[in-house]
Structure formats: C-alpha cells, structure tokens
Amino acid sequence: MIEIRAANEADFEGIWRIFQRVVAVGDSYVFPPDATREDARGYWLSTYFKTFVAIMDGAVAGMYKLRPNNVGLGAHVSNASFMVDPGCQRHGIGKAMGYHCLEEARRDGYQAMQFNFVVSTNTPAVRLWQQLGFEIVGTLPKSFRHAALGLVDAYVMHRFLD
C-alpha cells in the first residue's frame, strides 16, 4: 500500500537517505556522490515548488517535485523530478508518483510536462515515462558522465496534459 501526500519538514531525513542512495550509484542524477544535506534540501524542499512523498510501510520510499519549467512565457509547461529508494524498486512507486504528478499538474492548470534530463541508459525510467505518455523530444549527446559507462546521452521527454 502506497500513500502519496505533500511533503513536510519531518520527511527530510527520509528524503536525505534516498537522495544519498540514489546519487551514490551515479547512474541517473547529476549530483556528485559527495553532494551534501544542504544540496539535497535545496533540491527537494523549498517554498518555490511542491514536493510530495510516497509512503510505504510507514517510511518515505520516494519523492517527487513539481514546478513550472520556466517563468513567464514558458510557465505553462511543468517540470517534475522523481527519486525512488533503490531498496524499494518493483513496487510501482515510480508509476504511482507519475500518475499522481500528472493529476497534480493538470489541477494546477499546466498544459504540458517536460523532463529536461532523463539519462538514456536509465531504461526503467525511460520506459516508465513512455508508458505514461511521454515522448523523447530531444537527445543531448554525451551529456551525462555515468559512473560505470562513461559519457552517455540524456533525453528531454515531454507530454501534453489534457
């Protein structure tokens, strides 16, 4: 059973634990392995965007944030970021958060959602977003320094909301 709700300050230890586990692998996010608590806080908790957590077995198992991808004349397109605890894979947490995020974005009146940097070798993420209606609209060549694979492409993915 997964519950998704707005994040609060008390969730930060759980968010920080997941952040550390995700960036330690170096296969999906640009943060270096030695990124700090303050990096994690700045990225995940702010008054400038909305953050949600997925709770499984009473603990934070994933989180996402939603915000405009640009100000002003680009603010009708949303942007979102997701992390799932590497120890909680294969429970549908990413997919549940994805659907929740699309609904939230529709409710907020956005016309589209864009992911600016999906690592091309992160096949589970690319497939999930394609399942959820996103298309690859850009390929950023050799833009991610994968810890194991070296320089690999990243994708820009997009879908309209309706």
Added chain:
Amino acid sequence: MIEIRAANEADFEGIWRIFQRVVAVGDSYVFPPDATREDARGYWLSTYFKTFVAIMDGAVAGMYKLRPNNVGLGAHVSNASFMVDPGCQRHGIGKAMGYHCLEEARRDGYQAMQFNFVVSTNTPAVRLWQQLGFEIVGTLPKSFRHAALGLVDAYVMHRFLD
C-alpha cells in the same frame, strides 16, 4: 568596433536597459514584460557564473553569461545566454559574443555547449547558432507563449567544443 570584456557592477544600468527592451517584445525570452530589476540582476549578475558585456560606442550593447548546464556529472556541458540591444542589431554583436563565448568555454575546459530554450521563430538567433556550429537536438512543442504569435516551439541547440 566592439569590445567584449568581463562585466562589473557598473555595467548593470546598461544591462537592465537592454533586458527591459528585450523582454518588452516577448519574442525571445520567457521573462514577462513586467520583470523587475532584481529579476534582471539575478539573471545577469551573480558570483555563480561569468558575465561578459559587449561595448559599442562606449555603451553596453549586449551581454552573455556562461556557466555549467548542470552540476556534477553534467558539469562538462556549458550553457550560455545572450541578449543584444534591439537598437544595436546588424552590427555583428551577437556573432562576436558567440565566438568569444565559445573560446571562453573551451578555455574553461567544457566539452560542449547547450542552449536549452531557443525560440523557434527567433530566426536570426537560430541561424546565428547554426552558423556557429550548433545543431537542433530537441524541439519543445508549444513551449513558448510568443507575444504576437501565441504558442510556438522552442529548440534545444548543442555543439561539441574542440
């Protein structure tokens, strides 16, 4: 005669004047027409990136900034933004700043340069970047609310540095 040099605080009034003129048109940058001095300062002058100004006839006629497009595992790709005073077009200021910026990025050790949001209808900019070796690597559909044309595409443009 165009001189390009590092920006300093005394250049801000010139930068602000150009910023206002550019965003008033609503055809190239996402800032709304009522963007403030502080928006302009935050965007153009910061210790987090390098800013350069193009001086023509003793006044600021354009500016660009250069920074990593991402932190950590994406920091080998640079990002840059440019504005030219709409009253100083056709003097080659954009092209001169473009070459200067590419040299500066090479000197700083970047492996590539990426523009995240070039408005597709901004033909002079698209052509200039293509002349300077950039390719369109992504098309962001209906991502810019053009003041005259409504929703239009934006491009992601990229080139490797060598």
